[in-house]
Amino acid sequence: AFEQGPICGWMAWVNGLLQPCGEFCMGSSHQVAQTDPRPSDVQDDDAQAHLLKFEDELGLDQQAELNAQLDYLREDFEFYEEGLAEALDNEDMAEVFHRFDQPPELLWDLKSAPKVPLGASFTDASDPERLGFARRLTSWRRTGLQVIAEARVAVLLMAGGVDFEDYGPLPLLDIGLPSKKTLLQLLFERVKRVMHIALAYGRSMDAGFKQRGVKPISIYVICNEWNLRELNDFLEANELFGMRESEVHVLAHRFSALVDDKGKVLLERKHKAWVQPGGHGMCFQALVDDGLIPDLKSRGITHVFLAPTNNLGCKVLDPVFLGHCEDVKVTDRKTAGVKLVQKLSPDEEVGVLYNHQVTKKHGDKFIHILTPQILEKFETPQSGLKRKCPIGGDLFFNQASQCVFFCNISDLQLFRDAVTKVNHLKRHRVSHVDLDTGETTPAPAVEHPANALQLVHFVSDLFDACVKGVGFMSGREEMLVIRTLVGEKSVRSALSQYSKLCQTWIRAAGGSFEGDMIASDRELCEISPLVSYAGEGLQGQFREVTALPFLMQSSAETQRKKRGMPLPDGGLTPAVGYKPGFSTQRAEFFSFAEAASSKREFNNVKRTDEDAFVGLFARSSERISDSQRAELLAEAPGADAGIDVRTVTHKEVVELQLGTDYA
Numbered sequence: 001a002f003e004q005g006p007i008c009g010w011m012a013w014v015n016g017l018l019q020p021c022g023e024f025c026m027g028s029s030h031q032v033a034q035t036d037p038r039p040s041d042v043q044d045d046d047a048q049a050h051l052l053k054f055e056d057e058l059g060l061d062q063q064a065e066l067n068a069q070l071d072y073l074r075e076d077f078e079f080y081e082e083g084l085a086e087a088l089d090n091e092d093m094a095e096v097f098h099r100f101d102q103p104p105e106l107l108w109d110l111k112s113a114p115k116v117p118l119g120a121s122f123t124d125a126s127d128p129e130r131l132g133f134a135r136r137l138t139s140w141r142r143t144g145l146q147v148i149a150e151a152r153v154a155v156l157l158m159a160g161g162v163d164f165e166d167y168g169p170l171p172l173l174d175i176g177l178p179s180k181k182t183l184l185q186l187l188f189e190r191v192k193r194v195m196h197i198a199l200a201y202g203r204s205m206d207a208g209f210k211q212r213g214v215k216p217i218s219i220y221v222i223c224n225e226w227n228l229r230e231l232n233d234f235l236e237a238n239e240l241f242g243m244r245e246s247e248v249h250v251l252a253h254r255f256s257a258l259v260d261d262k263g264k265v266l267l268e269r270k271h272k273a274w275v276q277p278g279g280h281g282m283c284f285q286a287l288v289d290d291g292l293i294p295d296l297k298s299r300g301i302t303h304v305f306l307a308p309t310n311n312l313g314c315k316v317l318d319p320v321f322l323g324h325c326e327d328v329k330v331t332d333r334k335t336a337g338v339k340l341v342q343k344l345s346p347d348e349e350v351g352v353l354y355n356h357q358v359t360k361k362h363g364d365k366f367i368h369i370l371t372p373q374i375l376e377k378f379e380t381p382q383s384g385l386k387r388k389c390p391i392g393g394d395l396f397f398n399q400a401s402q403c404v405f406f407c408n409i410s411d412l413q414l415f416r417d418a419v420t421k422v423n424h425l426k427r428h429r430v431s432h433v434d435l436d437t438g439e440t441t442p443a444p445a446v447e448h449p450a451n452a453l454q455l456v457h458f459v460s461d462l463f464d465a466c467v468k469g470v471g472f473m474s475g476r477e478e479m480l481v482i483r484t485l486v487g488e489k490s491v492r493s494a495l496s497q498y499s500k501l502c503q504t505w506i507r508a509a510g511g512s513f514e515g516d517m518i519a520s521d522r523e524l525c526e527i528s529p530l531v532s533y534a535g536e537g538l539q540g541q542f543r544e545v546t547a548l549p550f551l552m553q554s555s556a557e558t559q560r561k562k563r564g565m566p567l568p569d570g571g572l573t574p575a576v577g578y579k580p581g582f583s584t585q586r587a588e589f590f591s592f593a594e595a596a597s598s599k600r601e602f603n604n605v606k607r608t609d610e611d612a613f614v615g616l617f618a619r620s621s622e623r624i625s626d627s628q629r630a631e632l633l634a635e636a637p638g639a640d641a642g643i644d645v646r647t648v649t650h651k652e653v654v655e656l657q658l659g660t661d662y663a
Contacts, residue, residue, distance in 0.1 A: 047263065048077050050435055054270040057438075062271035069273055073257050073265070076455075080263045083455045087425035090379055097381050100354040100373070102397060103471065106328070108136050116328050119355045119370030120463075122340060122399055122471030123324060143326050144319030147303075148198040151215030154301045155191060155316060156287070158280040158403075158459065159184070159231065159309040160224040160253050169227040170482060171309040172234050175491050178526045178551040183309055183482075184221075184234075187316050188241040189529035191217055194317045197533060216247045217317070218299055222286050224277040228252045251290050253282035258428055258452040266452055267433040274430060274452065280308070280403070281457030284416035296409050303331065304412070306405040306459060312494040313480035313501065314404065315534065321472050325406045328470045334414070336407040336466050338374070340473040343400035346385040349489070350400040351376045351460055353471050372469025374401050374460035376424070399471055401460060402479055411465065418465035419457050428452040477501045496521040505535035506550075511542025523548035530554035 051070060055063065103120035109130070128137055147153055157171075164170035171184035181189075195217055223231045232250055235241075240248050257265045258274035266274040283306070287293065296304075303325075307316045315321075318339070325337040343350060356373040359366050377385065380397075387396040407415065427450035429443045444451050463469045480497050483489040499519035505527060506513075519525040531554045532538055541552075 047081070048265055051265060051267065051273060053435060054267075054433075054438060058271050066271045066273075069275075072255075073273065073275070076256060077265075080257075080259060080265075080455070083423040084259070084263050084425075084453065087423040087453075087455055090423070091425055097384050099357040100375070100384070101357065103353055103355050103372070103399060103469075106470075108133065113327065116468060116470060117370075118467055120353050120372035120469045120471065122353065122473055123328075124473045125320070125324070126342060126473050126475050137320055140320045140323030140327060142201065142319075142323065144322030144324075145194075145198045145201040147322050147326065148194060148217065148317060148319060149202040149215070151217055151299070152301060153303045153305050153317070153322065153406075154218040154220060154296060154299075154409075156220045156222060156283060156304050156306045157184070157187060157309050157316075158222050158283055158306065159227075160222050160277050160280060160282065161310070162224075162277055163227070164482075169223070169230060172227075172230065175312075175482070176495055176521075176524075178524050178549055179528065179553065183312060185238070185241050186312070186529055187307070187309065187314065188219070188243060190314075190316050190533060191219060192242060193529050193531075193533045194319065197536070198319070215300075216244050218247045218249070218296075218301065219243060220287070220292070221248070221250045222280075222283040223250065223252050225252045225255065226277075249292070251286050251292070253286040254278050256455055258430060258454050260451070261453065266430065267435075268430070270433055270438070274432060276426075276428070276454055279424070279426075279456030279458055281419040281422075281459045281461055283459060284412055284419055284462070288413055288416045293409060293412055301409060304407055304409055306403075306407070308403045308481075310483065311402070311479065311481050312498050313478045314402070315474075315478055318474075321404075321474075322406065324472050325470070330406055330468075330470055331408060332468075333408055333410060334466050335468040335470070336372075336405055336411075336462055337470050337472060338406075338460075339402040339404035339478070340399045340471040341402055341476050341479045342473065343395055343398040344476075346382075346395065347377075348400065349377050349483070351403075351458075352380070352397050353399040353401060353469065354397065372463040372466055374458075374463060376458070379424070399473065400479075402474075403459065405459065405462065407462065411462075414465040415462040419459065419461045422457065422461040422464060423455045424458055426454045426456045428454060492521040495524060499523070499525040502527045505532060505538055506542055506546060508535060509538035509542055510540070511538075512545055514545050514547040517548050519548055525550045526552070528553045528557060530557065 048070075051066070055066075058066065103122050104117065106114040106116065106121055106123045108114065108123065125133070125137065128134055159169065159171045161170065164173065167173055171187075172182055174180050174182060221231060221235075228250065235248065235250065255275040256278035258276060259265050268274040305317055305322070307314050321337070321339055325331065328337075329335065330337040338353065340353060341350075343352060351374040354373050354375055355370045357368055358371050359368055361367075375384075384397055388394065389396050429446070429448075429450050430452045431440050431443045432452070433439070434441045477497065480494040481489050482491055482494050485491070487493070496519070499521070502525045503513065503519040506525070517523060525548055527538070528551075531552055
């Protein structure tokens with residue numbers, strides 16, 4: 001033991017002295033196990049023995065931390081070399097890409113419903129105006145609402161990614177919406193709204209439904225171990241956004257280590273290996289290993305709706321998609337549904353649904369079968385990315401995944417095993433400890449190759465356990481993914497497209513906009529999910545010309561403001577360790593508070609959103625006369641903002657004059 005290091009030697013010697021001491025010896029032995037920096041499985045593992053190189057320089061606490069981390073990762077050490085080889089093969093699909101083909105489209109304009117073939121297939125519902133298709137969509141919507149009303153489906157939200165650009169977990173950040181709502185709050189509110197719609201539908205179809213009522217939908221949020229506490233604190237501070245405590249569950253999935261090109265785990269610090277979340281495919285492992293499948297079955301749940309938390313346009317629990325899945329028998333075992341959008345560019349970072357031809361031996365013969373599969377962009381050869389249809393010029397492989405899935409809970413164990421067997425390679429640029437010098441090597445610049453590799457798992461690999469995979473292609477307005485600070489998948493881009501979507505709903509309801517303005521990331525337009533899930537229920541609400549920016553909230557949200565009750569904080573302060581949001585930390589991001597200086601802001605925000613004036617959330621019931629108000633406002637900073645004096649309180653005037661800190 002002394003040859004392994006002085007600390008190990010002394011602890012082994014002391015432990016040996018305590019061996020005859022009965023119960024006291026057991027307690028001491030437990031303490032030694034907690035601080036022993038060299039677990040036996042790592043001692044004998046030459047491939048990762050370098051992780052213990054700096055043990056002599058570590059304190060007891062650091063040794064215990066390294067010991068715990070190695071114990072956590074030891075089950076991964078065995079397959080790093082094999083997993084890296086497999087992942088590298090997956091990156092180079094050029095030799096086998098001839099086995100991948102376009103999935104056939106299911107045609108619904110015939111008298112009888114189409115037969116769903118083995119392998120991958122899809123329904124194109126991106127154009128609801130197609131002849132005879134509207135009736136089919138209506139039928140699917142009714143079926144989906146019945147599934148929701150009976151609470152036969154649970155929602156699984158995947159929120160286990162790394163912190164967004166060091167700001168914090170993306171689902172918990174204020175991304176700059178007028179309401180200050182986070183992505184997680186929007187998803188919860190969409191669930192509440194679609195439950196309300198299902199309740200109304202049930203009452204219209206069944207006289208006894210009013211007494212039974214709609215059953216609550218269970219929501220499972222899968223995060224990583226870094227943001228588990230943050231997420232729990234955030235939901236608790238916001239009272240679960242009105243959901244029942246018994247219906248909201250938060251659990252964490254595993255990490256995986258970062259390695260070099262030889263499969264050796266990198267050290268972030270001398271006592272800490274480099275780890276990152278292991279990919280959203282780990283959500284199945286979290287569900288199964290935490291024993292939640294019996295809980296799902298006990299609630300009468302038969303299916304799971306999986307959705308990401310980085311998509312501003314995600315229609316969680318889309319009843320049309322659910323009804324389509326029921327119609328094509330996605331409810332059967334070893335069958336899964338996926339929502340798609342049309343891929344527009346070869347460079348778009350999305351996975352695509354394919355039919356994969358697999359050769360299997362059956363007796364003395366070899367047979368060819370088709371299996372569904374989703375390939376990511378970095379795994380697809382350029383010939384496949386750029387191939388176009390001979391007629392029309394669209395991309396040949398254009399069935400892009402939204403990462404929204406629907407599956408049977410009886411298959412969750414199968415999916416867990418299938419997903420964890422498939423390794424994908426993710427490349428990182430990180431700083432790490434140099435094993436020769438002990439100094440920290442800085443991360444390579446963007447123009448240089450990545451220096452760290454990670455084996456990750458994707459939820460789309462559930463198709464490896466399926467005989468059928470049925471896609472449902474919807475409009476591009478549902479694909480508002482946020483991945484970067486700037487560019488096509490940025491916050492600005494998502495806000496702009498979402499504002500245009502809400503503006504489309506208003507115009508469809510008979511509304512019009514001042515000067516025919518078009519919404520953008522600077523002139524935002526937002527309709528609360530509690531008001532409308534997908535543009536329904538807005539008829540007759542816009543009799544006057546609407547100006548931008550615009551925010552429409554539900555009567556419940558408005559009443560909470562009028563009574564002085566605190567609204568759920570869409571910002572970053574409720575949870576422990578939060579960092580400032582985009583609008584307060586990055587000048588290039590649009591925030592509603594910055595827009596408060598514009599004239600249109602104060603003149604045109606609906607009365608249902610009085611709190612939007614200058615981001616002031618505390619309200620005073622004290623009113624002053626118009627003449628007093630006008631006189632005070634004339635002396636206030638920003639007096640030229642064109643404030644509507646009829647709706648401004650005395651307290652707001654004071655805040656404008658002396659600043660919000662005074663208030």
